[in-house]
Amino acid sequence: MTDMTDILILGGGPAGLTAALYAARAGKSVIVCEKEGFGGQITQAHQVDNLPGLPGISGLELGDKLCSQAMDAGVQTAFCEVVGIHHHIDGTFYVETDDGPMNARTVIFAGGAKPRMLGVAREEDLIGSGISYCALCDGAFFQNQDVAVIGGGNTAFSDALVLAGICRSVTIVHRRDSFRAEEAVVQAVKNTPNIKLMTPYTVSELVGEEQVEGIVLNDGTTVPVQAVFVALGRVPDCSLIETLVDLDEAGYVIASESCMTKTPGLFVAGDCRQKTIRQLTTAMADGTVAAMAACEFLK
Ligand code: NAP
Numbered sequence: 001m002t003d004m005t006d007i008l009i010l011g012g013g014p015a016g017l018t019a020a021l022y023a024a025r026a027g028k029s030v031i032v033c034e035k036e037g038f039g040g041q042i043t044q045a046h047q048v049d050n051l052p053g054l055p056g057i058s059g060l061e062l063g064d065k066l067c068s069q070a071m072d073a074g075v076q077t078a079f080c081e082v083v084g085i086h087h088h089i090d091g092t093f094y095v096e097t098d099d100g101p102m103n104a105r106t107v108i109f110a111g112g113a114k115p116r117m118l119g120v121a122r123e124e125d126l127i128g129s130g131i132s133y134c135a136l137c138d139g140a141f142f143q144n145q146d147v148a149v150i151g152g153g154n155t156a157f158s159d160a161l162v163l164a165g166i167c168r169s170v171t172i173v174h175r176r177d178s179f180r181a182e183e184a185v186v187q188a189v190k191n192t193p194n195i196k197l198m199t200p201y202t203v204s205e206l207v208g209e210e211q212v213e214g215i216v217l218n219d220g221t222t223v224p225v226q227a228v229f230v231a232l233g234r235v236p237d238c239s240l241i242e243t244l245v246d247l248d249e250a251g252y253v254i255a256s257e258s259c260m261t262k263t264p265g266l267f268v269a270g271d272c273r274q275k276t277i278r279q280l281t282t283a284m285a286d287g288t289v290a291a292m293a294a295c296e297f298l299k
Pocket residue numbers: 045047048049050116118150151152153154155156158174175176179180202231232233234278279
């Protein structure tokens with residue numbers, strides 16, 4: 001039998017690391033499990049301008065700071081993939097990971113969300129061969145080439161600005177004539193000579209066998225590009241806890257105001273929770289609430 005941790009946090013993004021910080025400062029033993037990279041999706045943001053007090057911080061630096069602050073407070077981190085969560089009759093949790101089992105009195109699920117796919121044929125086959133969901137990670141592979149960004153939100157527009165500094169041309173394809181992206185970012189895109197906006201269009205086909213060579217739009221136009229950066233927002237991935245919680249129609253976890261799910265001792269924080277505003281600040285707020293509620297539950 002492994003040791004019993006007070007609060008096991010699944011997901012090392014802003015929600016999970018904020019929860020970890022609060023729980024550790026409250027004197028609890030805390031482990032954060034993360035399978036990809038501590039810091040979460042925010043580490044893919046070139047620059048974060050909507051975190052009050054830290055204007056212009058890079059996503060990577062923010063991720064590093066969140067992680068090191070939590071570790072300095074006594075949080076343990078585990079780089080592992082969680083493959084199963086079981087709720088015992090005694091109220092504790094048995095969590096299976098690819099690095100062995102863990103036991104916990106409470107669990108905070110902060111699994112975030114994964115990129116929404118474009119949904120066109122051969123998209124999955126071409127991942128890594130011109131299809132990417134992270135401009136910051138993969139943009140440098142397409143230096144002086146022509147690329148497309150799909151989407152009309154802040155991610156698509158900030159990605160386009162980053163790519164415009166690396167690539168010869170960037171074509172943004174969006175399904176509507178108006179954008180979710182903030183006006184300041186939209187203006188910056190419009191003022192960038194090597195970014196072209198194509199609206200209202202959707203992508204109906206990918207061109208290229210082994211490597212992306214272009215996209216075909218819904219009106220039949222072919223746009224020759226060597227890479228497609230998909231920035232269509234994210235969808236929750238709550239399959240690990242689906243038997244322990246209620247999910248809404250879109251797959252988000254339904255929780256009380258204290259972030260507790262229908263399973264006592266299982267909390268949810270961040271983008272995977274059902275709510276109206278998914279922002280860095282609301283993810284951190286969830287982390288705070290879930291941690292304090294878990295501490296209260298442990299009493
Ligand atoms: P988002 O705001 O949800 O935007 C997703 C975009 O994809 C929308 O334009 C949407 O079109 C489009 N879309 C969704 N499904 C589609 C489909 N099946 N086919 C075609 N288009 C589709 O996602 P996001 O841009 O990733 O941003 C997520 C959150 O992070 C936002 O709150 C954003 O403000 C924040 N963020 C902040 C920063 C920053 O401050 N530095 C950077 C990035 C992101 P419609 O508009 O037509 O629905």
